[in-house]
Amino acid sequence: MSDVVITVRGEHETRIAPERAIAHLTIRAEGPERGAVVERMAALTEPVRDDLASRKSAGTVSEWTSQRVSVWSERPWNNEGKRLAPVHYATVDFSVTFTDFAVLSWWAGEVAEREGVQLGWIEWKLTLETRASVEREVATQAVGVAVARATAYAGALGLAAVTAVELADVGLLTQQAGPEMAPAPRMLMAKASFASDGAGGGPAVQLQPEDIVISAAVEARFAAR
Known part of the structure; x- marks a missing residue:
């Protein structure tokens, strides 16, 4: 087969x-x-x-x-x-x-x-060191998701052995219909508001920092038998 x-x-x-x-x-x-x-x-x-x-x-x-x-x-x-x-x-x-x-x-x-x-x-x-470390971890997790997904598909077909053939960022895998941009790491901005302190004082600044979202996506091709 x-x-x-x-x-x-x-x-x-x-x-x-x-x-x-x-x-x-x-x-x-x-x-x-x-x-x-x-x-x-x-x-x-x-x-x-x-x-x-x-x-x-x-x-x-x-x-x-x-x-x-x-x-x-x-x-x-x-x-x-x-x-x-x-x-x-x-x-x-x-x-x-x-x-x-x-x-x-x-x-x-x-x-x-x-x-x-x-x-x-x-x-x-983030610091450059933290960003680089987190990006590596996120990329590794994305590859793990691809492997798990391919293994699940193979199991549904009654196949056991799954071997990676190609791995690439989204849009870079060969024989794609067209280029597609991979999700880029997103940096969320803070909301800064100015309001009176209610006692005639100067403006108070309220900062609401949001978490930084780092994402990764990969495409992979596997051979299953």
Whole structure:
């Protein structure tokens, strides 16, 4: 009796709590004079830089960067359809990496109160070592699912011996009808909300980090007899 070819897919996913949080913020200044706007942005930026440098020295911030300094001008329109005098803008973007999420919450509440500061989004990540380890484990589990599935199919046909012939990421197995993208690891973002503390104080930041989902899918071809 000739071998029966069985082609299956194996999937697996896992959820893991984030280990790093990267906060993104922008400092912005605007006004009628370009030079004054640039100086104002520098003045607003300096205390933020000093604070982050201090936090990094203390170990509560693992790293931070400031980049993408932008300066531009626009001429707005008034209600009568006439162009007004130019308004100049200047911005600089920061990204700050925290390992302690409680410290991040306090810092976010403080920095959001600063003039000219716009707190953007929080990006949740794993360390490179953890991600690599989890991806290997998830891939191994996906292969195990494929083997178990092929073995079950073979058993239903009254066949006992199952031998792997091909194994590939989804869409890379030979003689496929068309390419198909494998599910990519997904990174879920946090929800950051600002609310009054009810006592006339500054805004409090509530961070709700969601688990990071890492998934893998494989296709495999087996010969059963």
